[in-house]
Amino acid sequence: MTARAENYPYTPGFYAGDRPEIVTSRFKYEDSYTLDRYLATGGYEGLKAALAKPAPAVHEEVKAATVLGRGGAGFPAGTKWGLTPPGVFPRYLVVNGDESEPGTYKDRLLMERDPHQLIEGCLIACYAAGLSQCFLYIRGEMAVAQERVAQALNDAYAAGYIGKNILGSQFSLDIVLHWGAGAYVVGEETALIESLEGNRGMPRLKPPFFPAAIGLYGQPTVVNNVETLANLPWLLVNGAAEYVKIGTETSPGTRMMAVSGHVKRPGVFEVVNGSTTFRDLIYGEEFCQGIRDGHELKAFVPGGGSAPWFLADQLDLPLEGRQVGAAGSMVGSGAVMVMDETTDIPAAALTLTAFYAHESCGKCAPCREGGTWLMRILERVVAGHGTSRDLDQLIQVGETICPGNFPHASSERLGLTAVPFPYKMTTICFVGPSAYTPVHSALTLFRDEFEAKLVKRTFISVSSAPVEVAAANTQSAGAHA
Amino acid sequence: MRLSEDNVRVALEIIGRYPRPRSATIPLLHLAQQQDGYVTNEAMAHIGELVGATSAEVLGTATFYEMFKFEPVGKYLVNICGTMSCALLGSEELMHHAEHTLGIKAGSTTADGLFTLEHAECQAACTEAPTLQVNYRYRFRVTNETFDQLIEDLRAGRLADEIPAHGTVAKIRQRIPADKGVGAVPPESVTAPPSWMPAAEAAK
Ligand SMILES: Cc1cc2nc3c(=O)[nH]c(=O)nc-3n(C[C@H](O)[C@H](O)[C@H](O)COP(=O)(O)O)c2cc1C
Ligand code: SF4
Numbered sequence: 001m002t003a004r005a006e007n008y009p010y011t012p013g014f015y016a017g018d019r020p021e022i023v024t025s026r027f028k029y030e031d032s033y034t035l036d037r038y039l040a041t042g043g044y045e046g047l048k049a050a051l052a053k054p055a056p057a058v059h060e061e062v063k064a065a066t067v068l069g070r071g072g073a074g075f076p077a078g079t080k081w082g083l084t085p086p087g088v089f090p091r092y093l094v095v096n097g098d099e100s101e102p103g104t105y106k107d108r109l110l111m112e113r114d115p116h117q118l119i120e121g122c123l124i125a126c127y128a129a130g131l132s133q134c135f136l137y138i139r140g141e142m143a144v145a146q147e148r149v150a151q152a153l154n155d156a157y158a159a160g161y162i163g164k165n166i167l168g169s170q171f172s173l174d175i176v177l178h179w180g181a182g183a184y185v186v187g188e189e190t191a192l193i194e195s196l197e198g199n200r201g202m203p204r205l206k207p208p209f210f211p212a213a214i215g216l217y218g219q220p221t222v223v224n225n226v227e228t229l230a231n232l233p234w235l236l237v238n239g240a241a242e243y244v245k246i247g248t249e250t251s252p253g254t255r256m257m258a259v260s261g262h263v264k265r266p267g268v269f270e271v272v273n274g275s276t277t278f279r280d281l282i283y284g285e286e287f288c289q290g291i292r293d294g295h296e297l298k299a300f301v302p303g304g305g306s307a308p309w310f311l312a313d314q315l316d317l318p319l320e321g322r323q324v325g326a327a328g329s330m331v332g333s334g335a336v337m338v339m340d341e342t343t344d345i346p347a348a349a350l351t352l353t354a355f356y357a358h359e360s361c362g363k364c365a366p367c368r369e370g371g372t373w374l375m376r377i378l379e380r381v382v383a384g385h386g387t388s389r390d391l392d393q394l395i396q397v398g399e400t401i402c403p404g405n406f407p408h409a410s411s412e413r414l415g416l417t418a419v420p421f422p423y424k425m426t427t428i429c430f431v432g433p434s435a436y437t438p439v440h441s442a443l444t445l446f447r448d449e450f451e452a453k454l455v456k457r458t459f460i461s462v463s464s465a466p467v468e469v470a471a472a473n474t475q476s477a478g479a480h481a
Numbered sequence: 482m483r484l485s486e487d488n489v490r491v492a493l494e495i496i497g498r499y500p501r502p503r504s505a506t507i508p509l510l511h512l513a514q515q516q517d518g519y520v521t522n523e524a525m526a527h528i529g530e531l532v533g534a535t536s537a538e539v540l541g542t543a544t545f546y547e548m549f550k551f552e553p554v555g556k557y558l559v560n561i562c563g564t565m566s567c568a569l570l571g572s573e574e575l576m577h578h579a580e581h582t583l584g585i586k587a588g589s590t591t592a593d594g595l596f597t598l599e600h601a602e603c604q605a606a607c608t609e610a611p612t613l614q615v616n617y618r619y620r621f622r623v624t625n626e627t628f629d630q631l632i633e634d635l636r637a638g639r640l641a642d643e644i645p646a647h648g649t650v651a652k653i654r655q656r657i658p659a660d661k662g663v664g665a666v667p668p669e670s671v672t673a674p675p676s677w678m679p680a681a682e683a684a685k
Binding site: 268 | 498499500501503504505506507508510511532534541542545546547548549560563564565566568569570602603604605606607608609610614616617618619621650651652653654655656657658661662663664665668671672673674675676677678679
């Protein structure tokens with residue numbers, strides 16, 4: 001029997017399987033984003049279940065389920081909501097829909113295909129944690145996601161699911177659609193808040209600016225990822241006890257994974273959290289079905305562009321934060337990028353380093369200058385103008401951003417043992433270190449490929465006819481003699 | 482250009498949703514870009530008046546963000562993703578081909594003002610590599626042939642329904658009916674916990 005892997009024409013890239021569906025259960029319907037479909041498939045039942053209980057009981061339910069943040073850091077949502085200082089109001093919810101980490105896409109699908117589920121999640125979070133206004137920040141370049149969420153909000157307001165005295169209760173809430181204008185770093189929660197205040201999206205220092213304490217307009221603020229919140233309707237309908245039955249104790253529930261690159265069938269899947277391994281994802285019949293024909297795995301990025309790279313040695317690790325961390329990387333944002341043996345490793349690393357260098361907000365010198373240096377040096381190495389000094393220089397520049405031992409995978413071939421995640425850093429946020437990560441991984445695991453680029457100089461001819469000119473010079477020189 | 486009367490109405494509606502008017506800066510910059518195709522100095526000054534900021538502050542914000550343009554660009558902004566997943570599946574080759582088809586290099590606009598070609602970063606569609614966006618509308622698994630067809634269709638106006646001219650991103654706006662919305666209040670005028678929180682819990 002072959003495992004089910006069903007793709008729906010209106011959701012390119014997504015595959016359903018015989019697995020629990022907490023956030024993607026409606027992806028099979030063409031009209032999954034409409035209020036009618038939502039209501040016909042159990043929509044807003046989680047909200048009703050929540051409103052039937054006192055707010056603190058809903059908060060307890062979410063805590064009991066250990067809903068890990070899906071934005072990258074994996075911090076439990078219920079615990080995060082409890083970090084706001086006592087007695088300080090108003091408190092806000094800011095929804096992080098700025099998805100732009102290389103390799104990552106799931107929030108876009110959740111917004112395009114099931115916007116009401118996200119809205120219901122926002123309502124439940126605000127009710128439970130006493131948050132008095134919600135701002136839903138969608139990445140600027142996602143036109144269709146913005147349209148779907150706008151329409152869903154309009155319909156939900158009209159039907160009384162948002163606004164004053166929701167479903168006749170005491171609970172009143174506005175959800176405001178906000179949209180960005182193209183800047184990766186704005187996905188960082190304090191930068192998101194700066195941007196939402198109308199400023200340049202530059203991260204703030206933590207401490208003191210932990211959003212829970214000093215967030216939007218200086219008020220306590222919860223920032224949660226789209227997928228994190230999309231889990232809440234199911235959780236409220238089915239209860240924490242059911243939620244924790246899926247996945248593992250430290251990583252319950254499911255998570256969305258995007259697997260791209262040199263696999264037979266790249267795709268986005270909702271997988272069981274904690275236990276699904278990278279081998280399952282890359283080689284599983286219901287997932288990517290292996291490396292494209294006739295090729296073999298060279299390396300993969302396990303958790304979004306910011307994550308140190310893994311080799312075939314790490315394939316059997318499960319999607320579980322602690323184990324992946326000990327092995328030298330992170331589960332991060334749920335994105336795996338796969339490279340086969342045809343990949344030019346220094347050039348592949350450059351695509352990521354250039355990304356982070358470009359996206360530096362410029363606040364910290366090691367990132368602003370260091371990221372750019374890394375990109376320039378790597379550019380010249382890739383272009384064939386590098387020197388042997390350049391490779392050491394890459395490391396030296398990297399160490400100004402991340403001093404000390406940098407995490408990396410173990411490798412049997414190279415006799416390397418793993419250095420666990422995380423690293424030390426001299427910058428405010430992770431953009432600086434992320435510019436170095438691909439360079440460090442590539443150099444540590446594939447140094448020979450860099451060295452091969454140093455042997456042969458790329459030849460640039462200054463004149464298109466240098467030989468004739470030289471010959472003419474010889475002749476005239478001869479005439480003088 | 483300053484915002485038109487109609488657009489000022491939209492702007493005031495947007496501003497009214499935020500506890501502080503300055504939060505509307507980015508949405509209003511989009512509105513200005515929708516009106517004029519790019520963000521003009523006059524528009525930034527006008528936005529400053531509307532949200533209570535100087536035009537320099539508005540410029541400071543605007544220049545941080547990739548999507549805002551300060552000079553005219555093509556009617557169709559073609560952004561080809563060049564980040565890892567797309568690069569692994571031939572985005573560099575696609576860019577090369579696109580430059581040839583359009584007769585310009587990435588970062589430039591065609592002489593007829595129809596197309597601007599840009600190198601873009603991860604577009605969150607990595608399984609469908611190589612990807613591009615035209616005015617932020619996706620095209621997946623783009624080949625040289627489908628690229629040329631796309632350009633031909635755009636030239637012939639065949640995609641006008643799907644893809645609005647540069648400046649418009651989403652075609653649908655949020656609207657909060659006056660009788661349904663709670664309304665935004667400045668944070669300093671809220672001190673009590675929300676009405677649905679039990680008093681004992683709110684003190685925690
Ligand atoms: C540079 C940078 C970019 C980030 N981008 C995103 C993003 O696009 N979406 C997201 O949800 N979180 C992103 N994060 C993580 C957020 O800072 C934050 O941890 C997250 O939104 C919290 O939500 P969660 O607890 O529900 O995961 C980013 C972090 C950094 C450092
Ligand atoms: S690390 Fe880079 S992006 Fe992050 S705050 Fe510093 S300069 Fe800005």
